[in-house]
Amino acid sequence: MSDSRATIAYVAAADQAAELAAAARIPEAAVDKILVDGGEDTLDELQDAVYAGSVGRVLIPSLSILGPDLMAQESILASWVEKSIGVFCRDEPDLGADDPERRRLRSVLGELEEYGKIPWVP
Numbered sequence: 001m002s003d004s005r006a007t008i009a010y011v012a013a014a015d016q017a018a019e020l021a022a023a024a025r026i027p028e029a030a031v032d033k034i035l036v037d038g039g040e041d042t043l044d045e046l047q048d049a050v051y052a053g054s055v056g057r058v059l060i061p062s063l064s065i066l067g068p069d070l071m072a073q074e075s076i077l078a079s080w081v082e083k084s085i086g087v088f089c090r091d092e093p094d095l096g097a098d099d100p101e102r103r104r105l106r107s108v109l110g111e112l113e114e115y116g117k118i119p120w121v122p
Helices: 016-023 040-051 070-082 100-115
Strands: 006-011 032-034 055-060 086-089
Touching: 006 016, 006 040, 016 055, 032 040, 040 055, 040 070, 070 086, 070 100
Parallel strands: 006 032, 006 055, 055 086
Antiparallel strands: none
16 A cells, blocks of 8 residues: 655755655655745644645755754654654755764653653652
């Protein structure tokens, strides 16, 4: 069974969408929507589509397009992973796995998630 959810290219300029599709080795026609970064409102539009369950894959040129703050970037990525969204990042195909700062932050976020699963008895 194939995923019928949309593929969205979230880019700095519209002409990057074709380049991202080629780098992700998918046909350009497989990109259902192109969102050109216009700041927080555009990212909100993308997040709304993700939370509505209509997005299956996001193509981005770099992680920095998700915002200048590393914590915000990681929170967004974590929420996408939780919703089974495929993420292709041209400049960082491993999503920054070699970045020690990102590894530390991901570790802390994972520990916080586990901490939230502890049953509390009043």
